[in-house]
Amino acid sequence: MIRKSSMFLIGLGFFLAVSLPLGAQQTSATPLTDAQKEGRRIFQQRCAVCHTLPTVVSKRYGPALYKEIVEDNEDNIRDAVMEGREGLMPGFKYGLTRAEVDSIIDYLKTVNRPARPKSNPNQKEGTPAGTGE
Numbered sequence: 802m803i804r805k806s807s808m809f810l811i812g813l814g815f816f817l818a819v820s821l822p823l824g825a826q827q828t829s830a831t832p833l834t835d836a837q838k839e840g841r842r843i844f845q846q847r848c849a850v851c852h853t854l855p856t857v858v859s860k861r862y863g864p865a866l867y868k869e870i871v872e873d874n875e876d877n878i879r880d881a882v883m884e885g886r887e888g889l890m891p892g893f894k895y896g897l898t899r900a901e902v903d904s905i906i907d908y909l910k911t912v913n914r915p916a917r918p919k920s921n922p923n924q925k926e927g928t929p930a931g932t933g934e
Contacts (some may be wrong), residue, residue, distance in 0.1 A: 833911060840908030843901055847893065853915075863890060867912040875906050 833841065844852075851862040864870070871878055882902050885892030893902070 831911070833908070836904045837908045837911055839901070840904035840906070843897070844905050844908055847897070848905065851890075865915050866909050867914045868910045869914060871906060871909040878906055878909075879903070 848863075848866075852864065852866050853861060866878075879899075879902050881890065882897065882905065883892055883894040883899075897905075
């Protein structure tokens, strides 16, 4: 019984660590459309592990994505998602439809630029925040 409880608490901790920062991303006063809600759901499932601010359980591998980066750059973003970037990011052309990628892009156009993380005195100069290297 203790083992099941421990696993539940670990899972709950992981869920909270990952999902709380995700919910804070979208701060637009305008309600999301159905397509944007679908894009947010897919982003959280497929993209957030690499493209959100570092948390206790993971570091950010890809750049933070928000409306200023995405607007007027939709074709490049779509290509990166579908085809990937060699050595940097896997392609999702077999796992996501074009409509799903478009809904992710529509959602990202509602995401405000994240706040810069507070500096870490243990962080070496020149390393990304949250990597601890």
